[in-house]
Amino acid sequence: MTDHQSLIGAERRELVLRAAVRDGLLDPEDTPLAAFLDLNAVTETVAALHAAFPARLDVLHAFAAKANPLGPVLRRLRGLGMGCEVASPGEFAQALAAGFAPDRIVLDSPAKTRRELALALDLGVAVNLDNWQELARVDELLAGRPTTSRIGVRINPQVGGGSIAAMSTATATSKFGIPLADPGNADLLVDAFRTRPWLTWLHCHIGSQGVDLSRMAAGVGATVDFAERVNRELGRRQVTGIDLGGGLPVNFADDRITPGWDAYVEQLRHHAPALFGGDYRLVTEFGRSVLAKAGFLASRIEYTKTAGGRAIAVGHAGAQVATRTVFMPDSWPLRITAHSPSGAAKQGPLVPQDVAGPCCFAGDLVARARPLPLLEPGDLVCLLDTGAYYASHHFSYNSLPEPPVYGARTDSTGAVRFETLRPAQTVDDLVTRTLG
Numbered sequence: 001m002t003d004h005q006s007l008i009g010a011e012r013r014e015l016v017l018r019a020a021v022r023d024g025l026l027d028p029e030d031t032p033l034a035a036f037l038d039l040n041a042v043t044e045t046v047a048a049l050h051a052a053f054p055a056r057l058d059v060l061h062a063f064a065a066k067a068n069p070l071g072p073v074l075r076r077l078r079g080l081g082m083g084c085e086v087a088s089p090g091e092f093a094q095a096l097a098a099g100f101a102p103d104r105i106v107l108d109s110p111a112k113t114r115r116e117l118a119l120a121l122d123l124g125v126a127v128n129l130d131n132w133q134e135l136a137r138v139d140e141l142l143a144g145r146p147t148t149s150r151i152g153v154r155i156n157p158q159v160g161g162g163s164i165a166a167m168s169t170a171t172a173t174s175k176f177g178i179p180l181a182d183p184g185n186a187d188l189l190v191d192a193f194r195t196r197p198w199l200t201w202l203h204c205h206i207g208s209q210g211v212d213l214s215r216m217a218a219g220v221g222a223t224v225d226f227a228e229r230v231n232r233e234l235g236r237r238q239v240t241g242i243d244l245g246g247g248l249p250v251n252f253a254d255d256r257i258t259p260g261w262d263a264y265v266e267q268l269r270h271h272a273p274a275l276f277g278g279d280y281r282l283v284t285e286f287g288r289s290v291l292a293k294a295g296f297l298a299s300r301i302e303y304t305k306t307a308g309g310r311a312i313a314v315g316h317a318g319a320q321v322a323t324r325t326v327f328m329p330d331s332w333p334l335r336i337t338a339h340s341p342s343g344a345a346k347q348g349p350l351v352p353q354d355v356a357g358p359c360c361f362a363g364d365l366v367a368r369a370r371p372l373p374l375l376e377p378g379d380l381v382c383l384l385d386t387g388a389y390y391a392s393h394h395f396s397y398n399s400l401p402e403p404p405v406y407g408a409r410t411d412s413t414g415a416v417r418f419e420t421l422r423p424a425q426t427v428d429d430l431v432t433r434t435l436g
């Protein structure tokens with residue numbers, strides 16, 4: 001294993017938090033909740049991703065926009081050399097607006113409309129087709145319309161799921177891709193390639209959080225084996241690229257970045273050696289693993305109380321920004337740190353506390369009976385590892401506004417500067433949108 005220490009440890013987080021308080025970014029009235037992304041950590045993480053694959057291979061690392069589609073985040077990742085994977089008309093438009101060249105965008109929407117497909121083919125955006133009907137639709141669209149798009153088929157290698165059912169995309173009955181082991185499908189797919197010279201890529205995405213590395217790599221291995229079979233049976237190298245998807249899990253338990261990409265690449269070398277022979281161009285689609293550990297949410301504690309002997313701290317981070325954690329607490333637990341109003345780490349004996357959010361339902365808890373120094377009104381709590389799929393995935397329960405998102409850059413002297421990645425949604429914005 002190649003685990004290494006976190007790029008954003010407790011020390012840098014506290015530095016950022018104190019600077020945020022000093023700069024008025026956690027104003028108790030205006031912005032009692034804000035999200036932060038450590039931009040130094042993002043740069044380091046993307047560099048580690050590029051370094052994990054051999055330089056002689058042609059690899060496009062396409063960031064999965066789903067994980068955090070904010071414009072300044074996408075622009076920054078583009079600047080760091082990444083492409084962009086998109087899965088809806090909205091993400092497609094966000095990627096174009098962020099300045100990604102069309103040939104560095106990969107369109108994976110599960111329910112692409114004709115217009116969405118036509119736009120991708122016109123622009124030369126890479127497209128992965130999900131099913132037989134979509135293949136037939138592209139046959140029609142391509143009649144008399146040349147394209148420079150790289151076109152592939154998503155297959156489901158049916159290697160099984162992981163520990164979170166909703167995140168497991170390679171089960172026997174998954175809704176994604178063409179299930180390769182279903183009777184007749186493999187032969188039909190070889191024929192589909194035979195009659196369509198423009199079909200040149202294979203795509204898989206085995207799952208996200210909860211799927212272990214060897215299962216992910218085995219799924220990629222099955223995909224590469226199928227590419228070799230197509231090329232062998234057709235007697236020509238028609239499949240020229242493999243898109244291995246994303247899904248590297250994130251360690252939510254402590255500050256270590258584990259597994260690292262090196263560990264995954266090692267598994268890929270074992271399960272899919274042909275990827276490294278230089279015969280295929282590669283695309284990856286990592287999302288969570290690029291940003292999760294670089295981000296945290298900070299929330300003011302408004303009130304504290306006890307109920308039935310349980311200490312409860314009521315703050316501003318709840319289901320609106322930590323939806324999965326609130327509704328599926330066992331699958332998506334988050335680390336929480338306690339801080340005094342200045343942002344300094346809070347000291348004191350650990351007391352089991354519920355950390356509650358602002359939503360009007362009893363289950364709106366981001367932690368249950370969590371041992372923390374006893375929280376008081378005005379204190380801050382941080383929800384760690386939330387740079388992907390949290391603040392950027394707002395759930396507008398109780399008309400709670402979208403919190404601001406700030407990028408933090410730390411220079412060599414330890415000075416922190418902030419830039420706004422998304423301004424706070426104001427109550428006026430909210431009212432205007434719902435006026436009718």
Ligand SMILES: *Cc1c(COP(=O)(O)O)cnc(C)c1O
Nearest residue numbers: 064205208246247285286287288
């Ligand atoms: C969600 C998704 C990704 C990104 O998954 P992460 O777990 O964030 O790395 C990549 N590709 C596809 C097709 C996806 O659906």
